[in-house]
Amino acid sequence: MRISVSVLSAALLAASVAAAAGDAYRGPLTLRLSTAQYRQIIGDVFGPTIKAGGRFEPDIRYKGLLQVGAGRVSVTASGIEQYDASARKIAEQVVSKENRDTLIPCKPQSADAPDDACARAFFAATGRLLYRRPLQADELDRRVAIAAASTKTMKDFYTGLATGLSTMLVAPNFLFRQENAEPDPAHPGQYRLDVYSKAAKLSFFLWNAGPDAKLLAAAESGELNTPKGLAKQVDRLLASPRLEAGVRAYFSDMFGFNELAYLGKDAALYPNFTVQVTADAQEQTLRTLIDLLLNQKGDYRDLFTVRKTFLTPILGSVYGVPVVAPDGGWTPYTYPENDPHSGVTMQVSFLALHSHPGRTSPTLRGKALREMVLCQRVPDPPGNVNFTVVQDTANPLYKTARERLNAHATEAMCTGCHKITDPMGLAMENFDTAGSFRQHENGVAIDARGELDGVKFSDGPGLNRALHDSPRTPACLVERLTAYAKGRALVPDESTVTKGFELDFAAAKYRLPDLMRKIATSDALYAVTPPQVANALPTEIAK
Template sequence: MFAHLTSLRFTLLLVLALQVTVVPTAAAVENTGNDTLPQSKVIQFFDTYCVSCHDGAGAEAGLDLSSFDSGDQLAAEIDKWNRIADRIADQQMPPIDSEIPTLEMRTATVQWIRDTIHAAVCDDGIAPGGPMLRRLNRTEYANTVRDLLGIQFNAGHELPEDGAGGEGFDNAAETLFISPIHAEKYLDAARTALTHAMSDPKDRKSILVSVPTPDTSPQAAAQKVLSKFLPRAFRRPASDEEVEQYLQLFRQVYEEDQSYDSAITFALEAAMVSPKFLFLWEQPHTETTPIPLTHYEMASRLSYFLWASMPDAELMQLAAEEKLHDEAVLTQQVARMVQSRIDDRGHRRDAKVREFASSFVEQWLGTRALGREFKPDQSVVGKLNSELQGGMKYEPVFFMEDLLAENLSLLNWIDADFTYANSSLARHYGIEGTFREQPRRVDLPENSHRGGVLGMSAVLAVSSFSHRTSPVLRGKWIMETLLGSAPPPPPPNVPTLEENAAEGSEKRTLRERLELHRADAACASCHAVMDPLGFGLENYDVLGRWRTEEQGMPIDSTGTLPDGTTFEGVAGLKQQLMQRKDAFIRHLTSKMLGYALARQLTNEDQCVVDAISQKLAEDEYRAQTLVLEIVKSLPFQYKRGQTPPLNQEMNDGQ
């Protein structure tokens, strides 16, 4: 009976909770002005290199640039001009069969566009987003239940998978809706987790801090339990009215069966299906100017950003002392929260930040797909056992954890002299030494084929087809994932690579078949950028093993970019990416800011990205600097006013 009533009541509460309005966030910083290039030179650039293809009604891709004569036009079409800047920067514009500008002119024009957009968007100052309202995602729910109850049990195992949104992450508010199946699953999960906790004497004692005795009534004991449990579950102080509300549930059950355990477990279960537990919720306000988050709201933003779980006792104490807007305190807390202990064998231990490293890195790099959406054709590429797959998936996760814990340069993602490998992955890479199933840090010799993200097998696998490598997919992956510049979709009715390959009977390498494929003029402009990047990785097979031949023929891993720049293999490709380190850092900053804010970034947010990117350049691109600058940013610490929702207090019974 009670389970049925709780389920119905919970569903109604969720409907009420979802009436709170979430307003998109914006952010800005002061602009320093645009003095990179005279406007007349930019207009001349477009007249010389662009208008011949982008003129009038018949303009290529429907992009008419013939009327461009002022930077004022950019403010009205920011998204379009951001795409134009990306295309010019990535040498997609102008096309390779046209007159090509110098690298200096190309770079200066891109900078002028970005500076002009920055001035248009950022000069009005900073405008943070509205207060947060979102459901805990599957991972966050499991971690929060684990830390709340002190159990090693995955309570989120039976919950539905969460889709990605925002900047490509599964913590984005717009994707974390509630369905009827969630209500029942949460009830089942709470009941199962509490049963698990109560079966262990140590866990039980930590939750039931008081039990009935001759001197303590059942109600008094329950009040002590709830007074400790509810503030931790709700991640803020619980009011006397809230404690009384759950105490009333305890009394209802206790009056029926006289069982303290049944009654207190029911009250705890009710708290764990409350929107106050299941949602990250920040108090709305109606002020005309932004106000800081409360200190308890800051504690939750910090913990769910870096731990994907609830605040610990130290964060809660700092919130109670109202210290979580103090810059020195935030600096100390970020350093504490990203730490992980490394033992004398090179294994990292006891790291709560691994939850962030895993969630962020796997979704940013796309390596979560390994073993899920991407499954290699083992009849072609060989055996992929579970230990090797685990080593592949955890290599970039432990790598990120190392960068954060040791406060190393983020440019290590481009090239590094170390990596993480377990025994199977070490054999896969040909690395000598003593390894176990858990990955450990290993220093790489000079001229190693590894080091940095481009040599990581998980990345090389998910950017391939299941049966063969793909310079196109790998080049596209580099553009999108590392540089933040997605190529346009392919035109319709373009023949596949296999169809082109069938035209010739002689044996051809993959490179030769791709050259036939991009002979189609409709394909040439994009492939001229993507393919050379991917060719630089052709010495790696589908699973990332090093090779020098394909079908008995030597592999040609050279790449020639549209401006004529030539590079050799992965080493040369790393040098090319290092020359574009600012684009890489800016994109990584955008991704992490979007993850931290749990939403899609706006044009205004790019002002904050610019400021953080500049700060990183001044501080040797250190990993903790990126995290700290995000935490210190106004979008992270403030919320803007909005029309008050119908349920200001989100009280369960009101």
């Protein structure tokens, strides 16, 4: 029962922190690495042959982003067991006979006795990458000492080295991105992130990874604190192929793709919906947006009308199109003009995720568009609602989702919210819960008319154009991407900053890399209020 108590306390803690912190906090952050970031760093530091697995703590979504939730989570007792097991497993692989010659920069004097100089060299070099800053003298000394003690006990230098390495891999300095503040010399009385925190912020934003050697060098030399030096590094990171991983991470977070792993459909009704479909569907959307936003340097708003995508034969069977691809792999595919499947929110990754196992949900789909694409919050339904009419797809009186929702939303307390969500979601009714196209439901032709903020349309492509043209669409990306980069929810008065980004984004023809550059080079990203100040003035800032 020990474990369950810990899980429970973690949940309560998360709730209490959320309540206490409010959204006024603008101090330095302590963000837990996501599972993907953890793996990425291990791969970057030790190479692809080192396997990093484990069921790490679940991430928590806050204000639309897991990356923001990362500042609200901790490590529970069962979580630490996993981190510890993973740390030891990684360390064991790093010092293994196969890997030690390439991953350890020196050879010990003796294989079964301590060699402090060699251990120190290894810990200093590796620790700098894991901690995203040089190790302090006492941190390094402790590792050298534990390695020596362990070597003596186990009579093996490499076991000692693995012990020292595992202490870094399980340390909060590695598992959490801890930011530090320092006075900003350019703005007396104000604070900024110290240069290593700045480097980490930059690399996690653009690459979803820790800083590489060049970025750490730019931090160490102080170059990163100069506008020119910062611009140079931002350009370098944006020009790197690793930008793709960063963009994938952002949109996976924004579109809630972590939920896809748990998505299933009623196999009797939707036999084509297999686990490969969910995996391929996520990849389809990511390939589509990488191609448009990075390869084509396209307009972000076109993401909602884009016709060029990538398909596998399995996805082809869901969309009902023939796909011949080498060895079942990916092939580019362009939909005809006005095809209902144009636009990433008309892809399986969106349509199936925001539906029930056996039926669609115009409400869930509309809510997801509001929250993910337009950054508008839709209230949760009240607690005492009778959903029977909506859920019964076999009711002969209400054959389509529209009819069922109309019958359901007659009560005043329901209509308010359904008016926000349903007119968008109903325009997506030509897709069943698995994301396949349909013209009828229960034999009745589907009426896919809808509306978004006063713009009326007759079908899905119309909704796509409305999303494309809505000023909220680019504004939402700016706000959410800024929050993602910062790792926290934006404070109300920061809207002046995002407004500025919005103008620049429009001026740059809504090209994503330009927006990322703007955010990454802005002072606003690195400005902080030191914790003691934040603690002293919580109520003032909350206004």
